[in-house]
Amino acid sequence: MPNMSKTKVPVREQEPLVRATNFDEVCYGYNEEEAVEEATRCLNCKNARCIEGCPVSINIPGFIKKVTERDFEGAYQVISESSALPAVCGRVCPQETQCEGKCIRGLKAEPVSIGKLERFVADRAKADGIKPEGAKVKNGHKIAVIGSGPAGLTCAGDLAKLGYDVTIYEALHKAGGVLTYGIPEFRLPKDAVVAEEVKNVEGLGVKIITDVIVGRTITVDELIEQEGYEAIFIGSGAGLPMFMGIPGENANGVFSANEYLTRNNLMKAFRDDYDTPIYHAKKAVVVGGGNVAMDAARTALRLGAEVHLVYRRSEAELPARAEEVHHAKEEGVQFDILTNPVEILMDENENVTGIRCIRMQLGEPDQSGRRRPVEIPGSEFEMECDCVIMSLGTSPNPLISSTTPGLEINRRKCLVATEDEGKTTKEGVYAGGDAVTGAATVILAMGAGRAGARGIDNYIKSKEANA
Amino acid sequence: MYKIIKKEQLSSVVWLMEVEAPLVARHCEPGQFIIVKHGDEGERIPLTICDYDREKGTITIVFQPVGVATNKFLDLNEGDAFDDFVGPLGRPSDIIEMSEEELAGKKFLFVAGGVGVAPVYPQVKWLHEHGIGADVIIGARTKDLLFFEEQMREVAGNLYVTTDDGSYMHKGVVTTVIDELMAEGKEYNHCVAIGPMIMMKFVCLTTQKYNIPTIVSMNPIMVDGTGMCGACRLSVGDEISFACVDGAEFDCFKFNWAEAMKRSQLYKTEEGRAMLKYQEGDTHHGGCGNCGGEN
Known part of the structure; x- marks a missing residue:
């Protein structure tokens, strides 16, 4: 008989006002008893809608069943069949719009806490020293993967499991992509989680070479012609930050969320023993409403600032995960919704002194289906601040597309690639993740990495068949 | 790891290192830069490429230690290695893209100030290898700060050296040399100025007077x-x-x-504090504003 409790087993977290002053992980996750109890809430549906909601189609009822049986290694192997990064996904996936959003229990009560269970299984496996299983036999085919973020790691992991000889090229000095430079420590611990997941992928036989910027240090054509790779997967992400184009945006104290977070996460500027500086604001205004905006706001808060988040639509349209918005509010981030910046104010030394905003109201639905924000005439006002963090999204870096003949991009500068296999317009070259879709989520990038691995496997096999 | 095969002090404040980085050396061109980092705690430091040897697979960098990270680089010696050395970054200099006819039609003037001599050198050398002798002005505050004079002389057309205090060769700043050359009737139609921002700004004000298109390199x-x-x-x-x-x-x-x-000044206070802490080491006891010590 399943546990018919209407609510999720609550998860333990650091007290909001305590955690707002440190960079330790917010959520402690379930312990064994909590996990088993929550697992018994799963109805083990035959036609499991949660699996449809998962971009990498994890057998969710399958792994949860194993948790109820306390077979945690079995649960981990079920997840590993579909996901290379369960400790990451359990922490950063937007479950409310994916697996948990489809959970049948969610119709009348709270859905099963699938994300927290996934995290528990992954953390438990790590504690018990359990690793994903690699290929028994190598097939000798060399594949290069560009970028060690979620798309690249997933693609490389999948191909290695199939027996391919895979090398990942990473532009930065550390692997992990957005998991390392973008998502903060308090949401995704770097040493305990990201580095471990990267090690697991290396454990499958994948080589990772850092400090190589494909398009500058070496080109895609050279990887194929000189280094002997038979196929390439491009998972280089969407790295270029967007700005609003309003007056004052180059003032001192205005940052892209990318810069602010990279300094803090990759370069660990929040720690005294690291050399990279970061701007310690007294009052910071973060512009935007996505997960990155929440990360930037909560980081600024932890660095000692009073933080306002300015978003031009209403709260219902905030694109961030519900949990991030909830956590940000609990910690004391102040939300100024239906507000849009029009100018950044500065002193004679070009240091930020404030921001001029205008109030908005919602009009007719726009192309995205969301109601278009419209300015309310005469509603301009000024807010004092000494820091503005622009979190307006990113676009793909042209370094690879501009140096690879035959690789087409669309008008948004994203690589053109098929959805089912990640096939680009250049033979043997596959792509996925933000480089193809523009800024999206970790899990969608992983889904695309998986599709790319499938495409590459099919390509190599068909080449062999025709040889 | 990127091995340091040569370390040399060029002046009282400037150092040279030749570093093994075969992939960077294979692809780099004059005008591009690299980023170097050492130690887990180290900062990513961009430095312009001063020279490269494609066969040996090495890149030469020249730097003046100012912050903590660049001072820590000096702890490394020949045979040691940098953890990270990535590039080439940025676009190659415009001269690389020019056709032979375009190059033939150019009368080049390069103006190098301070450490700016390092990024100017590979461009002048590249032109020399393509049969073009460019005129070069090197400016330094004083004789002790001057470096690369001989190397530059080997590849430049005419070399003019000036010191602000007159301790060596010509006395004056680089812009006075430009004025003098123009007064002598020299003609230039392409100027490249690299050095401290204030120097580049004044070079531009000067070359603008003479309608000489001018390129500057920003860091x-x-x-x-x-x-x-x-x-x-x-x-x-x-x-x-x-x-x-x-x-x-x-x-x-x-x-x-x-x-x-103004943008380049952003972290001045933080950097100064970090430097103070680094220099004073265990004896550090205040003044940085961070540690609660007095003063």
Whole structure:
């Protein structure tokens, strides 16, 4: 008989006002008893809608069943069949719009806490020293993967499991992509989680070479012609930050969320023993409403600032995960919704002194289906601040597309690639993740990495068949 | 790991290192830069490529230690290695893209100030290898700070050396040399100026008088060097450019100098504090504003 409790087993977290002053992980996750109890809430549906909601189609009822049986290694192997990064996904996936959003229990009560269970299984496996299983036999085919973020790691992991000889090229000095430079420590611990997941992928036989910027240090054509790779997967992400184009945006104290977070996460500027500086604001205004905006706001808060988040639509349209918005509010981030910046104010030394905003109201639905924000005439006002963090999204870096003949991009500068296999317009070259879709989520990038691995496997096999 | 095969002190404040980085050496061109980092705690430091040897697979960098990270580089000796050395970054210099006819039609003047001698050198050398002798002005505050004079003389057409205090060769700043050369009747139609921002600004004001198109090379604050952080953004005309991907060289007549100078000052206080802490080591007891010590 399943546990018919209407609510999720609550998860333990650091007290909001305590955690707002440190960079330790917010959520402690379930312990064994909590996990088993929550697992018994799963109805083990035959036609499991949660699996449809998962971009990498994890057998969710399958792994949860194993948790109820306390077979945690079995649960981990079920997840590993579909996901290379369960400790990451359990922490950063937007479950409310994916697996948990489809959970049948969610119709009348709270859905099963699938994300927290996934995290528990992954953390438990790590504690018990359990690793994903690699290929028994190598097939000798060399594949290069560009970028060690979620798309690249997933693609490389999948191909290695199939027996391919895979090398990942990473532009930065550390692997992990957005998991390392973008998502903060308090949401995704770097040493305990990201580095471990990267090690697991290396454990499958994948080589990772850092400090190589494909398009500058070496080109895609050279990887194929000189280094002997038979196929390439491009998972280089969407790295270029967007700005609003309003007056004052180059003032001192205005940052892209990318810069602010990279300094803090990759370069660990929040720690005294690291050399990279970061701007310690007294009052910071973060512009935007996505997960990155929440990360930037909560980081600024932890660095000692009073933080306002300015978003031009209403709260219902905030694109961030519900949990991030909830956590940000609990910690004391102040939300100024239906507000849009029009100018950044500065002193004679070009240091930020404030921001001029205008109030908005919602009009007719726009192309995205969301109601278009419209300015309310005469509603301009000024807010004092000494820091503005622009979190307006990113676009793909042209370094690879501009140096690879035959690789087409669309008008948004994203690589053109098929959805089912990640096939680009250049033979043997596959792509996925933000480089193809523009800024999206970790899990969608992983889904695309998986599709790319499938495409590459099919390509190599068909080449062999025709040889 | 990127092995240091040569370390040399060039002047009282400037150091040279030749580093093994075969992939960078295979692809780099004059005008490009690298980012070097050492130690887990180290900062990513952008440095312009001063020379390269494709066969040996080495890159030569020249730097003046100012902050903590660059001072720590001095702890490394020949045979040691940098943890990270990535590049080449930025666009190659315009001269690389020019056709032979275009090059033949150019009368080049290079103006190098301070450590700016290092990034000017590979461009002048490249022109020399293509049969063109460019005129070069090297400016230093005083004789002790001068370096690379002989190397530059070997590849330059005419070399003019000037010191602000007159301790060596000509006395005066680089712009006075430009004025004198123009008064002598010299003709130039392409100037490249690299050095401290204030020097580049005044070179531009001077060359503008003579209608000489002038290129400057910027080294603003940056983090990743691949276009990701936007810290290096600069106003060029009505456009926002990222020095790391759109530069580092820019047409100086459209440049917003006041903004660029102020942007480069952003972390001055933090850097000063960190440097104080580093220099004083265990004896550090205040003054940095961070540790609660007195003063």
